[in-house]
Amino acid sequence: MSTSSSRTPNSPTASRPPTNELPTARNDPSAEEPTARNDPGIEPPTVRLDPPTSTPPSAATEPPTVRLDPPTSTPSSAATEEPTVVLHGRRPPETASTATGLEIAQFLVEDGVLTREQLTHAIRVRSKLSAEKTLLGILNELGYVSSEQQRNTLRKHRVSIRIGALLVELGYLREQDLRAALALQQELRETGRPLKLGDILLENQFIAENKLLEVLADQLGFTQITPELGDVDRKLLDKANPNWCLQRYLLPIRVENGQTLVAFADPIDPRIRLDAERLFGSAIAPLIASKRAIRETLEAYKRQSQTLAPAIQVDETQQVVELVHTMLADAANAQASDIHVEPMKDEVRIRFRCDGVLGIYKTIDKRLAPALTNRIKILGKADIAERRRHQDGHITFEDPVTGRQIDIRVSVYITIHGEKIVLRLLRKAQLVPLEQIGMFPRILSRFFDDALDLPSGIILITGPTGTGKTTTLYSAVNYLNSIDRSITTVEDPVEYVIEGIAQCSLNPKIDVTFETTLPNIMRQDPDVIVLGEIRDRFSAEAAIQAALTGHKVLTTFHTEDTIGGLLRLMNMDIETFMISSTVVSVLAQRLLRRVCPSCPAPYQPNSTELQRLGYKRQDLEGASFSQGRGCAECRYTGYRGRVGVFELLVLNVMVKDAILRKCTSHEIRRISLETSGMVTLLEDGLLKAARGETTLAEVFRYLPRLDKPRPLAEIKRLVGVT
Numbered sequence: 001m002s003t004s005s006s007r008t009p010n011s012p013t014a015s016r017p018p019t020n021e022l023p024t025a026r027n028d029p030s031a032e033e034p035t036a037r038n039d040p041g042i043e044p045p046t047v048r049l050d051p052p053t054s055t056p057p058s059a060a061t062e063p064p065t066v067r068l069d070p071p072t073s074t075p076s077s078a079a080t081e082e083p084t085v086v087l088h089g090r091r092p093p094e095t096a097s098t099a100t101g102l103e104i105a106q107f108l109v110e111d112g113v114l115t116r117e118q119l120t121h122a123i124r125v126r127s128k129l130s131a132e133k134t135l136l137g138i139l140n141e142l143g144y145v146s147s148e149q150q151r152n153t154l155r156k157h158r159v160s161i162r163i164g165a166l167l168v169e170l171g172y173l174r175e176q177d178l179r180a181a182l183a184l185q186q187e188l189r190e191t192g193r194p195l196k197l198g199d200i201l202l203e204n205q206f207i208a209e210n211k212l213l214e215v216l217a218d219q220l221g222f223t224q225i226t227p228e229l230g231d232v233d234r235k236l237l238d239k240a241n242p243n244w245c246l247q248r249y250l251l252p253i254r255v256e257n258g259q260t261l262v263a264f265a266d267p268i269d270p271r272i273r274l275d276a277e278r279l280f281g282s283a284i285a286p287l288i289a290s291k292r293a294i295r296e297t298l299e300a301y302k303r304q305s306q307t308l309a310p311a312i313q314v315d316e317t318q319q320v321v322e323l324v325h326t327m328l329a330d331a332a333n334a335q336a337s338d339i340h341v342e343p344m345k346d347e348v349r350i351r352f353r354c355d356g357v358l359g360i361y362k363t364i365d366k367r368l369a370p371a372l373t374n375r376i377k378i379l380g381k382a383d384i385a386e387r388r389r390h391q392d393g394h395i396t397f398e399d400p401v402t403g404r405q406i407d408i409r410v411s412v413y414i415t416i417h418g419e420k421i422v423l424r425l426l427r428k429a430q431l432v433p434l435e436q437i438g439m440f441p442r443i444l445s446r447f448f449d450d451a452l453d454l455p456s457g458i459i460l461i462t463g464p465t466g467t468g469k470t471t472t473l474y475s476a477v478n479y480l481n482s483i484d485r486s487i488t489t490v491e492d493p494v495e496y497v498i499e500g501i502a503q504c505s506l507n508p509k510i511d512v513t514f515e516t517t518l519p520n521i522m523r524q525d526p527d528v529i530v531l532g533e534i535r536d537r538f539s540a541e542a543a544i545q546a547a548l549t550g551h552k553v554l555t556t557f558h559t560e561d562t563i564g565g566l567l568r569l570m571n572m573d574i575e576t577f578m579i580s581s582t583v584v585s586v587l588a589q590r591l592l593r594r595v596c597p598s599c600p601a602p603y604q605p606n607s608t609e610l611q612r613l614g615y616k617r618q619d620l621e622g623a624s625f626s627q628g629r630g631c632a633e634c635r636y637t638g639y640r641g642r643v644g645v646f647e648l649l650v651l652n653v654m655v656k657d658a659i660l661r662k663c664t665s666h667e668i669r670r671i672s673l674e675t676s677g678m679v680t681l682l683e684d685g686l687l688k689a690a691r692g693e694t695t696l697a698e699v700f701r702y703l704p705r706l707d708k709p710r711p712l713a714e715i716k717r718l719v720g721v722t
């Protein structure tokens with residue numbers, strides 16, 4: 001192993017064109033944000049209105065608090081894609097060095113190395129210099145920042161710094177070369193060959209690999225090594241598939257002081273870091289090594305393992321048993337809701353769904369696929385001899401950490417590459433009191449007063465699958481559960497068990513169906529009836545009959561929003577009179593991902609986002625938007641946990657009248673908004689984003705945008721917060 005030596009940057013000044021002639025390499029905001037594109041809920045990226053790439057003299061007098069183009073992508077959703085960025089997933093597109101310097105300078109300010117006044121002064125100085133100088137160079141020359149301080153700050157913020165920008169700012173790369181590389185990257189992406197910026201810089205010899213490694217080692221403080229197979233702890237490599245390591249250009253070295261030393265060709269790519277953490281644990285000490293050294297070591301390892309292959313075969317069964325156990329334990333620990341075990345052409349991919357989003361867990365050798373599938377099928381009590389038909393099964397797994405039982409539903413689906421297995425982890429979740437599900441005060445009190453506390457009538461809870469309807473339903477049932485009430489349910493299946501109520505799971509195999517169960521419910525003298533879900537006209541009519549005979553009925557419905565729930569009933573040919581006289585309220589809901597509490601950073605909506613909301617800046621007065629920077633706690637997604645978003649429609653006389661008159665959905669919506677105090681999903685989510693609980697990106701991605709939201713102050717008044 002050899003350690004790098006530091007070097008002095010080249011003079012950055014020589015051949016720069018004046019900055020104000022710079023073409024903008026940033027017209028496509030996805031230039032380094034490959035994820036925004038694939039996000040179905042977000043419109044195609046439009047040109048952003050960014051701060052200017054040049055610094056005209058007038059800009060020099062502005063305070064240096066200009067925020068750079070705010071991040072918009074959602075890195076987690078892209079975790080499974082081949083990364084096309086070199087550095088951080090959530091950050092502005094590569095831009096000219098003026099902004100670059102500012103970005104790094106902001107970190108210096110944040111660290112208390114530099115004062116705002118000094119920064120303002122340096123910006124003014126730069127604007128007056130005819131020769132182009134980098135902001136960092138000026139800060140150095142003015143004696144405001146020593147190279148030691150600069151290095152410390154760069155090291156501290158290394159995961160947030162963009163490689164191209166850094167190279168320009170330090171004088172290792174000419175600005176025009178960076179622009180050329182970015183243009184090339186764009187071209188390649190359009191021809192379906194996405195490449196990381198670092199790779200383009202190397203391939204086109206804008207910078208030599210040893211130079212690049214030196215900069216990363218010297219400025220960002222990664223120890224540089226030249227690994228050899230002899231240095232590597234084979235046990236670590238045995239955990240991984242060498243092809244998987246090669247795809248990511250990473251190489252585990254050894255465990256030292258509780259940390260796993262891992263060499264990366266690109267130690268600041270958050271997705272690769274994340275993949276490595278999933279495999280080797282979160283305590284990773286990153287090192288840097290050349291691609292060639294990593295590849296050669298892995299190839300040597302592969303050659304050696306091939307000669308050892310028969311020995312590996314022997315304990316394959318034991319290996320698979322452990323693999324499955326570890327996978328289930330890791331999924332439980334990561335609070336995953338589903339595990340996908342997917343055979344692909346050359347490997348088996350395992351992904352976890354956490355907070356509603358799939359991400360890679362690990363990939364394993366295809367050779368192990370049959371043993372792996374068999375092991376899961378044995379645990380799930382499925383037929384291991386059957387390989388051509390879909391199957392299902394069930395596993396009860398004890399979480400080794402909490403000791404809690406987790407029910408796992410197993411589904412085996414036959415694909416062209418073999419059996420794909422999806423494991424759904426059904427946790428015996430604790431009941432959340434209604435006060436804690438995330439309703440704003442006035443919405444919550446109306447849900448109590450105008451819905452739950454009424455003696456009869458139907459309460460509909462609507463939303464697509466996986467939006468927390470069931471949790472809310474159970475919270476409401478639990479609220480109603482008292483000694484003086486009889487509650488009877490029919491569910492498919494029972495998901496939470498509540499003491500003191502009569503719960504029934506449907507079982508079509510023995511003819512316990514909705515149709516056969518309902519007449520029996522009515523003979524149970526219920527006060528409250530819970531129908532798991534309205535699926536068809538039969539169950540809808542049953543709910544209405546029960547409500548007409550003086551019962552309170554709680555049920556869920558698979559529709560987009562509150563008005564959609566009413567419309568669905570109307571479209572089932574149910575008399576509008578029946579609907580208006582039985583339905584008392586409709587609650588629509590969604591779950592958005594919560595900004596990670598460990599790494600929040602303030603966020604300013606950009607003009608495009610304002611436009612999409614139909615807002616002017618003043619409509620957002622008092623807002624403090626936020627976005628996670630990404631940290632180990634949130635697995636670099638910037639999100640942890642979820643936030644409920646609600647739209648509560650209480651059917652008042654005007655709304656009932658609109659239903660009776662068979663008004664259009666648009667009219668019913670308008671009347672509800674104007675007369676019933678309804679706050680839309682979008683408005684509720686927007687306010688939660690403005691309070692830093694979730695992000696605008698989540699709001700745009702998951703909430704229907706049917707009406708222009710009212711100004712924030714108005715929404716606050718409606719929901720009763722200040």
Ligand SMILES: [Zn+2]
Nearest residue numbers: 596599631634
């Ligand atoms: Zn975080």
